[in-house]
Structures are given as structure tokens and as C-alpha cells.
Amino acid sequence: MQDEYTITKKEVNMQQRELLLEAEGTVVHPVANGKLRILCVFVYDNWERRFPVEAECKGTAGGTFFQIAQTICLPAVFYQFTPGEEETVKVTFEYCDAAGEWHSFCETLELAAELFEEPRKKNSVFCRCFRIILYLCCTILLPIFLLDGFFAVKGWKRTKAPEEGGEGKKAVLYHAQGIVMRLTGYGYSLREMKTAYFRKQYGKACGKYGTPEGILFLSERIPEAGGNLQMVQEALLREGKEYKTFLDSRPIHKLPLAEIKKAAHLAAGAEIIILEDFYPQIHALALRKETKLIQLWHACGAFKMFGLSDIGKVKNLRQDTQNHRSYSYAFVSGSRMVPFYSEAFGIAERQVLPLGVPRTDIFFDEDHKQRVCQRMYEKYPQLEGKKAVLFAPTFRGSGNKDAYYPWEYFDVNRMMETLPEDSILILKNHPFVKERPVYDTIYQDRVLDMSGAENINDILFLTSLLITDYSSCIFEAALLEIPMLFYVFDLEDYIRTRDFYFDFASFVPGKKAETWEALLEETEKQMEERTEPQESMRTFCSYFMDAVNGDSTRRIVEFIQKLEHTS
DSSP, X not given: OOOEEEEEEEEEETTTTEEEEEEEEEEOSOOGGGOEEEEEEEEXXXXXXXXXXXXXXXXETTEEXXXXXXXXEGGGTSSSOOOOSOOEEEEEEEEEOTTSOXXXXXXXXXXXXXXXXXXXXXXXXXXXXXHHXXXXXXXXXXXXXXXXXXXHHTTSSOOSHHHHHOSHHHHHHHHHHHHHHHHHSOOOOHHHHHHHHHHHHHHHHHHHOOSOOSEEEEESSOOOTTSHHHHHHHHHHHTTOOOXXXXXXXXXXXXXXXXXXXXXXXXXXXXXXXXXSOOGGGGGSOOOTTOEEEEOOSOOSOOBOOGGGGTTTSTTOOTTOOTTTTOSEEEOSOGGGHHHHHHHHTOOGGGEEOXXXXXXXXXXXXXXXXXXXXXXXXXXXXGXXXXXXXXXOOOBSSSTTTOBOOGGGOOHHHHXXXXXXXXXXXXXXXXXXXXXXXXXXXXXXXXXXXXXXXXXXXXXXXXXXXXXXXXXXXHHHHHTTOOEEEEOTTHHHHHHHTOBSSOHHHHSSSEEEOSHHHHHHHHHHHHHHOOOOOHHHHHHHHHHOTTOSSOHHHXXXXXXXXXXXXX
């Protein structure tokens, strides 16, 4: 049998520049976690966009039957699109199965290129003045809009605003601001106001500076020891290459105006800007054509959906978001990761380069490993000569503000009763999680909580068994061939809230434990048997990290140096 795909309806709203796409079909290959994601691949000259569409599906005797109904805003497809000589944009369709293999459908579309242009907005002095006056009037009427929001939250009137803005007081505020935004184009968000200031200062600085020169490192988090930024910075210094930095862990709405201005001027004067994580305000800029924006990214592989793959799943992540899309290049851990990062960042596959991940180089450096182990044994003498079991779960919740781990599902005392006497349990919380587990004092010498105290990569050098759930530390652990157990008591709930690119059961390089008792049983077996690394772990590394071999930093630094002065 072969995959089938039929477009049952294709309507183009010329005025709104929207594509209403309805289709159905059957795929014969297994799908990940019972779900199917169709990608619409838009191609025009050098522009390319892999746009995800969620399908409703159900299993059948011949495979998986699916239906999709998606409205796609065409001007939101490409980033800063300007049509050339070609008259049409070609659209093809593909999907990734549970094993990570890509399949294409035969059916294609062609759409007029002019539909993908952003409509020109009237922005005369008169219009701007009118909007400002209207904004002032709306501010005076704000109490009325807040009262309207209160009625909406209580369910006394119909509206979508509370659903988009959360619950309670937050929903009321979002509702009121939404009204003002729709009427005037302006809001009350401090983040948006300071981002606008950043954009304005950048524009002024571009007029001040000539041709941009040099390298700038930008980050909203302080670089960790051995992280991507530090590895690349040190390598550049060894090459005698100077660079500038703006590293401040405060988000833009907490930055003083003087610091925002400084960051904007540094960005305007740089030929190459290097990131290692999401830096939201950079995407609000129309970057100078001579400037190259490079994303190192902090993670290996790809299994939890992220970036633009979450459009339609994450609140307020709209099709027209500029997030990630201004990257000139992004580096990934393996060649098979290219299409996933192309989708997540909204950039063409040719811009995603499998050059590796700099911070993984240490796992191929035996001298580094010995230095780390010696330091750890000196700092934690109880570790020497013991088997270290590392429990490193990821957080639950939507992010930093509400992150937690349900420690009621992990009984440290019971785990210590299961582990042999010659073992140590190391706890490593996700940095977002502040709460710590409680356990008996009789285990205080055999339980080490290294949350916030040690880099997890250093801990892995000492680890005999890793217990985790959905944490990305499994990629680093796989490089060291550390046996793993996956404690996934809430797998179905987690898939509903985060979702994966792959089928979790077949993807992870270790056994799953869906109950506490199963985890204790598997842990006891693992500590007794100490089996050799499974073939699944080597297959895992081959698929996700074929570009990780201890030489990532050199390749990336060489690419950066060649990129200079090529504009």
C-alpha cells in the first residue's frame, strides 16, 4: 500500500490573502504518539518555509486516516518576502513518521507569488497622529474596558479575550489591552514599549555607523562554564580574534533604557551576531543586509517540539510571529536534524548546518574528564569508589514562573532502600524548579542534591545510571553510553501539553517505567546487571548526533571566520 493524499478544498481569499486548505488521506507508516503532522513546504526562489499543520487522525486496518482543515495567512509564510521574476510559489506536502523518516505526497499546489507579499499599510503622519489621539482617549476609557473584561471573565458576555490572556485578573487586563490594541495599534505592555525603544535606537545607530564590523555575542542568560558561547569565545581568542558581548540575564522589560540603547548600538555595529538561545527583541529588527545572525542553540537533537512547531498549540504564538525567523544560519547536532530545525526556526534547510554542538566537545576529551572527576571527588569525597545514580527530571508547568516537579511521585527514601550500599543518589533539578524533595537524615551522606551547584555535564562523567523523564540531558548521556531509565508516570498528559516529534516509546534509548513500582524494579535490575550499552543507544546517537565528534567548535569557528566580510 502507498500513502494517499487528496486536497478536497482549496480556497484563496484574495482580499485577506489567506489559503483555506482542506485535505484527507491515509498514511501507511506508523505515526508518532497517535498524531500526524503534515508539513506544507512553500518554495519560491531562495525562500523556503516548512509550515506545520495538525491533522485529526484515527487508526484503520490500512494505516492512519487523517483530515486537515487549516487557514494559512500567506504573507506570514515567508520572512521579509519580495517577489522576483517567478509568478508562483510551489507548495508540496510531507510528514515524518514515528521512526523519524520523511515521506512526501505526490499532490502539489501553485499559488500566485503576489499573495505572499505583506499588504502595504497606510502610515502617514495624519494616521499616526490620529492613532495617538485615539490611544489617549482609550486610556481615559480604560476603566470601562476593564469592566467589560470583568464581565467577559465571569461569563456574562461572549468573548475570546479571557481564553487568550489566561484567567482571573490577568484575563481582565489582556481583554482591556486587546480592545485598545485593535482600535489603535498600541498597548500597555512594558516589554513591547521597550522593544520599540530598542528598535528605534537600532535604526538610529545604523545611520550613525558605516559598514558593520566584528562579532557580537548576545544572550539573555549568563553563559555557563563549558557552554556553547564560552567554547566559541575561547576558540576565537585562541585565533587572535576579538569580539564584543552584551550578556545580561534580565529580560528586556527589566533592562534600563541605557542598557537597551547600548545593546542596540552594539547590534547595529556588528557584522556577525551570535546567539545560543531565544533572544526575542532581535527579531523585532529589520537587520542590516550586511549583518549575519547566527544561532548556536543550546540543545542537541530534537524531540520535544519547540519554536514555530508550536504554532497553534502555544497561546499567543501566531502565524505572523517573527520569532527565530531572522537567523541567517543555525547549527545542529546532526544531518537528520536539519528539517526539524528548519521547521522550528522558520528558515530554509540550506540555512541549517550540521556542524555540531560546541559544548559536546568535552565528552571526547579524556584529559578534561579526568580533571572534572578529580575536582568532583575532592569536593564530594563520598562519591569516590561509589556507583552514582543521577535523577535529573525536567520541569512541569509552562515556564520559569510556574515551573515545578511533582516530588510526591518520587520517594527518595524508597529509592535509597532499593539502591545497594555502594551507591550514591544525586538529585539534579531543572534550573526552573526551586522546591526540593524531603528525605530521612539517615541518608544525608548518600544523597547529594547538586541542583544549582554543579553543571549536569560534569555530573554525567561520574554517573553509572541516569533516571530521567523528558529531559534533553539524554543526548549527552548517550554520548557517554550511560544506561538510562525513563520514569514517565505522566506520559500521556505531557504529550498533550508539549508533544514530541517522534514516538516516545521507540525513540528513547532505555526502558520506560510508568509507575513507581516499575521504576524501583528496573533500577534494582540495572544496578545488579550493569549490562553493556544497548545497540539502541548507538542507533540513537547515529540518528540525532552524527555531527558530534569532539570537533564541533573548530568547524563552527572556521565557518564564522569565513563568513566575515562576505556580505
